[in-house]
Amino acid sequence: MSTAAEVFTGMPELGPNRKLALPKVVERTLPNGLTGIAIRRSAVPLVELRLRVPLGTTRRSEPFVARTTLLSQTLFSGTSKMSTMDIAAELQAVGGALNAGTDPDRLLISGNALGSGLDRILEILAEVLTDAAYPTTEVDTERDRLVDRIQIAQTQPAHLARVALLRRVYGTHPYAVQTPTPRQVRAVTPRSLRTLHAERLHPTGATLVIVGDVAPARALDAAEAALSGWNGGGKQAQLPATPPLRPGPLTLVDRPDAIQSSLRIALPAVERTHPDHAALQLANLVFGGYFSSRWVENIREDKGYTYGPHSYVEHSIAGSTLVATAEVATEVTAPALLETIYELGRMATRPPQEAELEQARQYALGTLQLGMATQSGLAGLASTYAGFGLRLDYLADHAVRLAAVTRDDIAEVAARYLAPAGSVTVVLGDAARVEPSLAALMPVERSVLPVDES
Amino acid sequence: MPRTPPAPRIPATKYPVERFTLGNGLRVVLAPDRSAPVIGVAVVYDVGIRSEPEGRTGFAHLFEHLMFQGSQNLEKLAHFRYVQGSGGTFNGSTHLDYTDYFETMPANALERALFLEADRMRGPRLTEENLRNQVDVVKEEIRVNVLNRPYGGFPWLKLPPVMFDTFANAHDGYGSFVDLESATVAEAAEFFRDYYAAGNAVLAVAGDLDVNTATALVERHFATVPKRSAPVRPGFAEPPMQAERRAAYTDRLAPLPAVAAAWRVPDPIEDFAAYLPHVVLAEVLTDGDASRLVQRLVLRDRTVTSIGGYLGFMGEPFAVRDPTALVLQANLPPGGDVDKVLRTIDEEAERIATDGLTPGELARTQARMATHTLRDTDAVLGRALHLAVIEQQRGDASLVNDLPRLLGEVTEAEVVAAAGMLRPGRRAAVEVIAGGAR
Known part of the structure; x- marks a missing residue:
């Protein structure tokens, strides 16, 4: 495809590229083993907090997923001194809020407040970490709410497609199940939450990131003062490495009467520190990782099969995977998959145009700057990278590597990681309508999701 | 019960705000802030779902899609490629009372972003092929967000028809497939002519900019957008409900x-x-x-x-x-x-x-x-x-x-x-x- 850039000459040139400016980061290991990371960004008089606590397990366990999920919903449900209401009201009083969420790698507590409320939000965080009570009544309430939310999720195609893909990709690995069923949630007791908290919520290996309108040293002093009493032994668990992808028949999950099919394709990928990472990031962009990619221009802007196709590299502690997702009209399910295979095959067998590479490179470099331009963006990046043993200065090196990637590098990694022969494909949709045409493209195997009744 | 702290002082931002109006009626807002080397560019047109003609539900949103499909200068796909190839991101969205188009870019792409917005303010490239393609895309968008999931359109599409009586306030802003499929290129051209005048728009740029430089760039690219009469916005008022x-x-x-x-x-x-x-x-x-x-x-x-x-x-x-x-x-x-x-x-x-x-x-x-x-x-x-x-x-x-x-x-x-x-x-x-x- 020719780009307009080749025919239209009036486009203003870009100003000189500025070198990636990294913010100053101050880090301190607190006496209890907690790693504190503080960054100043004063554009608005607020602070952002991210506390990341490792939560991996050595083997797949649905009851563990049920416990961690419910723990994240009841962590702020009271301590020996404060009720749910007290905690919420006291946080609100300093313009603050705290929330917790889990994935198979970690518990993440996120919050923000007025800058003047930093000390108070840290005190409340400390109180919850050292004294969360998991009161029976509150746990009952949150358990029912969680069950209802899971039931709703189980009717959402995006959720169901992800559940099916995770099972297919990860098999017996802990990553295979990331949402509990209602029955598993109902089995969780307040006592088991208190046990889980005692065993797993401790400062060793945890990272607290504070970003905002506050001097970093002062932020870390406040964290040290508030959290010095958070301690305890407990366990750490080592996640096993993820299994290699096992290409094979397309997994078809029936969703009767669905008017769209959810297409999910998993491909191998590498961690951020791998020598192939920068080239693979750019190869993914050229394929389907942003709007101006081959896949989006093909199945959306040319064919009109779909609204928001997208591919991305999902990094987890135990391994990385490239995932391509699209919701396509039922009647074009097989044609959309055909175009997808075609675009992957084209990536894997022919180097990209120089213009395609440059465009992807500029996008990758530019969005690095955009991602660091807010308090919450900085806090999220610093926290995520810390979870992988990296710091923000990684981005400076990464920018250098992005700048050095060549067309040949793209061709090489695309052949290695984007080849359709190495892919795992899952389709959720109206099986009776889509199976015959899908089966014309590749072998199809039906699969049923374990959705328990309430 | 823990102590009740005194109410905190409510802080404020002090973004400098420069405002001026060009000869063609375009209002401009510049808000410099050098804390990060990025800029946000937004153009907002004073037309939304409430202004759609009867029988053309979803038209404001469909038209928003067409504003990305090329212009006199640029082929289809060029807009996306220029923005992302400059390290930026883009989107647009259609609301009840306005439609916005925007980019976030590294600061060195300011002039390019201004060019792109001025370029489509002069007029999108409206073709039958692009219209049909985007009708298909919008239908998939509606399927994803409304029809193929639980609680689709709840309550933003479901409550207005209960509360309001006039078409403007009550109708489905995503649109019916019948209305979308019967939209024509001529109607799109009329919609542009009626609502997309420079005088019906506001341009705002926030972030890492110098006011004098940015003002000169805004004038360079937007001052030559022809002046057209801006529509008088009708009132959409309805009497209060008389009963539950x-x-x-x-x-x-x-x-x-x-x-x-x-x-x-x-x-x-x-x-x-x-x-x-x-x-x-x-x-x-x-x-x-x-x-x-x-x-x-x-x-x-x-x-x-x-x-x-x-x-x-x-x-x-x-x-x-x-x-x-x-x-x-x-x-x-x-x-x-x-x-x-x-x-x-x-x-x-x-x-x-x-x-x-x-x-x-x-x-x-x-x-x-x-x-x-x-x-x-x-x-x-x-x-x-x-x-x-x-x-x-x-x-x-x-x-x-x-x-x-x-x-x-x-x-x-x-x-x-x-x-x-x-x-x-x-x-x-x-x-x-x-x-x-x-």
Whole structure:
């Protein structure tokens, strides 16, 4: 495809590229083993907090997923001194809020407040970490709410497609199940939450990131003062490495009467520190990782099969995977998959145009700057990278590597990681309508999701 | 009970705001902030879902898609490639009262972003092929967001037809497939001619810019956009409801019941002082576990599993015009009783109206609202959009700096009076019947 850039000459040139400016980061290991990371960004008089606590397990366990999920919903449900209401009201009083969420790698507590409320939000965080009570009544309430939310999720195609893909990709690995069923949630007791908290919520290996309108040293002093009493032994668990992808028949999950099919394709990928990472990031962009990619221009802007196709590299502690997702009209399910295979095959067998590479490179470099331009963006990046043993200065090196990637590098990694022969494909949709045409493209195997009744 | 700290001082931002108008009527807002090397560029046109002609539901949104399909200078796909190939991101969105187009870019791409917006302000390239392609894309968007998922379009598409009587306020802004499929290129050209004049738009740029340089660049690229007459915006006012209104529909995919209720509020623009207390009231009722309705309905009665409240059907208190509403929406547990939930909401509103607020309740709510408001402006794009819409609807973008303070000045008496307006006779409600219950 020719780009307009080749025919239209009036486009203003870009100003000189500025070198990636990294913010100053101050880090301190607190006496209890907690790693504190503080960054100043004063554009608005607020602070952002991210506390990341490792939560991996050595083997797949649905009851563990049920416990961690419910723990994240009841962590702020009271301590020996404060009720749910007290905690919420006291946080609100300093313009603050705290929330917790889990994935198979970690518990993440996120919050923000007025800058003047930093000390108070840290005190409340400390109180919850050292004294969360998991009161029976509150746990009952949150358990029912969680069950209802899971039931709703189980009717959402995006959720169901992800559940099916995770099972297919990860098999017996802990990553295979990331949402509990209602029955598993109902089995969780307040006592088991208190046990889980005692065993797993401790400062060793945890990272607290504070970003905002506050001097970093002062932020870390406040964290040290508030959290010095958070301690305890407990366990750490080592996640096993993820299994290699096992290409094979397309997994078809029936969703009767669905008017769209959810297409999910998993491909191998590498961690951020791998020598192939920068080239693979750019190869993914050229394929389907942003709007101006081959896949989006093909199945959306040319064919009109779909609204928001997208591919991305999902990094987890135990391994990385490239995932391509699209919701396509039922009647074009097989044609959309055909175009997808075609675009992957084209990536894997022919180097990209120089213009395609440059465009992807500029996008990758530019969005690095955009991602660091807010308090919450900085806090999220610093926290995520810390979870992988990296710091923000990684981005400076990464920018250098992005700048050095060549067309040949793209061709090489695309052949290695984007080849359709190495892919795992899952389709959720109206099986009776889509199976015959899908089966014309590749072998199809039906699969049923374990959705328990309430 | 832990100590009750004194109410915190509500802080403010001090973004410098430069405003000027070009000869063709384009209003421009520049807000320099050198804290990160990025810029947000927003162009907001004063046309939205309410302005769609009858028989053309969804047209404003479909037309928004067409504004990305090329121009006299640029081929289809070029806009996306130029923005992303400069290290930026883009999008557009269609609202009840406005349509926005925007980019976030590294600061060195400022002139390119301005060129791209000025270029399509001169006119999109409207072709039959692109129109048909984007009708297909929009239909897939509606399938993803409305038809193929539970609670699709709830409540923003489901509540207005219960509350309002006129086509402008009541119709489905995503559009029917019949209307979308019958849209023509000629209609798109008319829509552009009628609503996309420079004088009907505001350009805002926030972030790492020098005001003098940026002013010169804005003039270079936009001053030559031809002047056309800007439309006179019609009023969409409707008389208040005379009695309670209720509706219900079955969602074949929804596993659990849900309900949304709305009450008309004062004109957000013309009667701003009377409107603001309703914005605060929505948060008193629903912001977090310490709020009135979460305490009562979620944590005590357990008659709902979640509840939220906001102003305007799209949840944008400062980007909507009259007529609009305070909206509450709740998800219910299996077999939940919608009537009971509505009665309890009435009871809690009445309780505030009669007994007032508890000590500290207003101050803590206002502190949290200040955080929300400030946080939304930390990103250059959020700031640019906010500036542009406020300039368009309220005539002075610098109000952005005052919002946290103005919200903080709302008094208890005003919130109590607003709560007194949430009466059943003024309420429109819509219930989702769980057609997918197992």
